[in-house]
Amino acid sequence: MTYAVIADVGSTYTKVAVVELAGGALLATAARPTTVGSDVLHGLDAAVAAATAGLDGGGDVPWYVCSSAGGGLRLAVVGYEQLVTARAGERVGLSAGARVVHVAAGRLDGSGLAALRAARPDVVLLVGGTDGGDAEVLLHNATRLARARFRVPVVVAGNGDARDEVCAVLHGGGVPVTAAGNVLPRIGVLDPRPARTAIREVFLRHVIGGKRLSRGRRFAGLVRAATPDAVLSGVELLADTGTGDLVVVDIGGATTDVYSVLTPDERGGGPSAEVAGVLWRSRTVEGDLGMRWSAPGVVRAAAAERLLAAGEETPLMAAAAARAADPGFVPADEAQRALDRRIGGLAATVALRRHARAEPGGSGGGRDLRDVRLVIGSGGVLRHAPAVEALAVLGAALSDHAGGWPLPRAASTVIDTAYVLAAAGLLAGEHPDAAVGLLGRYIRSGENSP
Numbered sequence: 069m070t071y072a073v074i075a076d077v078g079s080t081y082t083k084v085a086v087v088e089l090a091g092g093a094l095l096a097t098a099a100r101p102t103t104v105g106s107d108v109l110h111g112l113d114a115a116v117a118a119a120t121a122g123l124d125g126g127g128d129v130p131w132y133v134c135s136s137a138g139g140g141l142r143l144a145v146v147g148y149e150q151l152v153t154a155r156a157g158e159r160v161g162l163s164a165g166a167r168v169v170h171v172a173a174g175r176l177d178g179s180g181l182a183a184l185r186a187a188r189p190d191v192v193l194l195v196g197g198t199d200g201g202d203a204e205v206l207l208h209n210a211t212r213l214a215r216a217r218f219r220v221p222v223v224v225a226g227n228g229d230a231r232d233e234v235c236a237v238l239h240g241g242g243v244p245v246t247a248a249g250n251v252l253p254r255i256g257v258l259d260p261r262p263a264r265t266a267i268r269e270v271f272l273r274h275v276i277g278g279k280r281l282s283r284g285r286r287f288a289g290l291v292r293a294a295t296p297d298a299v300l301s302g303v304e305l306l307a308d309t310g311t312g313d314l315v316v317v318d319i320g321g322a323t324t325d326v327y328s329v330l331t332p333d334e335r336g337g338g339p340s341a342e343v344a345g346v347l348w349r350s351r352t353v354e355g356d357l358g359m360r361w362s363a364p365g366v367v368r369a370a371a372a373e374r375l376l377a378a379g380e381e382t383p384l385m386a387a388a389a390a391r392a393a394d395p396g397f398v399p400a401d402e403a404q405r406a407l408d409r410r411i412g413g414l415a416a417t418v419a420l421r422r423h424a425r426a427e428p429g430g431s432g433g434g435r436d437l438r439d440v441r442l443v444i445g446s447g448g449v450l451r452h453a454p455a456v457e458a459l460a461v462l463g464a465a466l467s468d469h470a471g472g473w474p475l476p477r478a479a480s481t482v483i484d485t486a487y488v489l490a491a492a493g494l495l496a497g498e499h500p501d502a503a504v505g506l507l508g509r510y511i512r513s514g515e516n517s518p
Contacts, residue, residue: 074087076136079138084115094509101396104281107282109287133494134490134494143191143192144168144187144189144191145158146192147226160263163351191220193263193267196209196227202227203234206226221243221273223245223246299318299325306489316446317416319447320359322362324358327351328423331439354418354419359412360392363411364389416465438477443462443466445459445482451487
């Protein structure tokens with residue numbers, strides 16, 4: 069039997085799945101704490117050993133690894149104009165599996181460079197101008213980065229006519245630079261694919277090794293993608309196999325990510341009218357919404373959205389603060405598990421509101437999720453809960469009639485308890501049949517255990 073080892077090295081836990089390549093069957097799973105404090109390979113090797121115990125791979129077994137350890141991929145976007153290229157760049161960065169930690173627009177000056185450095189990005193996405201349009205700001209910003217002895221890798225994805233000159237300026241200043249196609253080649257046309265590919269390559273080449281997660285080179289050689297990038301690839305593959313419009317809500321310890329794959333349409337208004345273009349396959353990251361590190365942010369956001377019952381905020385904030393102080397906290401009784409589910413439900417509700425509805429002031433058109441046919445829940449708070457309770461957490465977010473966004477009209481729900489979305493995304497390139505089989509077995513059919 070030929071199988072592959074699929075691993076997600078997260079900030080808290082390393083999760084491993086063993087997948088039969090012939091048909092996509094899930095043979096075994098295991099999880100171990102991620103050993104960020106020493107060497108992440110210790111936890112990874114332990115999880116793989118537990119998952120593969122007793123299995124005969126029939127020779128060399130390929131490993132497919134994604135990682136969000138060490139905070140994942142931190143991206144800064146420097147663009148030409150806030151509502152057009154900078155916004156388009158931010159959307160592309162999110163789709164590439166990055167956490168966007170800084171967005172700047174216009175000509176960089178001294179204070180702008182200081183703010184960029186303070187954000188501590190792993191990668192800078194430099195954008196600006198449509199192809200053949202104004203290149204002055206793009207060139208100015210490249211020159212400022214070069215003269216400032218900026219050593220963070222830069223992906224250039226702006227005006228294609230100025231690309232070679234911009235890259236030459238950066239390279240001459242000793243800045244690591246990678247060229248990509250323009251994220252906004254024409255007004256209203258958003259093309260994330262070249263920049264997403266370039267960001268992935270820079271992440272693998274520069275970022276993984278630079279985080280000092282492991283003492284040798286083996287870990288950097290194993291990692292093939294940032295975890296959110298792998299998940300989005302799995303989500304896209306699932307949609308392409310006939311599922312139709314879908315949404316994934318992934319509730320993590322530090323962030324809550326929402327992925328959506330929608331069918332482009334010609335409805336008036338909404339996102340199709342935006343000059344920054346439409347990313348029909350998209351991801352949003354809510355850095356203040358999480359089950360552990362960001363749990364207090366969930367309570368604050370829920371209070372601001374008027375989602376809390378009278379008298380609920382104070383005890384819920386105390387529970388959230390305790391979780392933030394001890395990110396390794398595991399609920400020991402039903403009362404604590406119920407608090408976890410409440411925090412998770414609020415995180416999902418606020419994250420879906422932000423993902424779907426128009427932004428304040430009209431700067432973004434929102435996403436129309438009415439035709440979504442499948443909603444998938446992910447994250448430990450859902451995977452470790454009884455099915456009825458996990459679906460109830462997700463159902464509460466999908467019955468949020470006061471949220472200011474159009475709810476799915478006829479969506480089914482499923483929980484990714486087998487954690488196969490990232491696995492399918494990692495396998496999609498080299499073993500597409502196994503990836504499709506994996507999704508068919510454990511998402512579309514609702515079978516969620518090996």
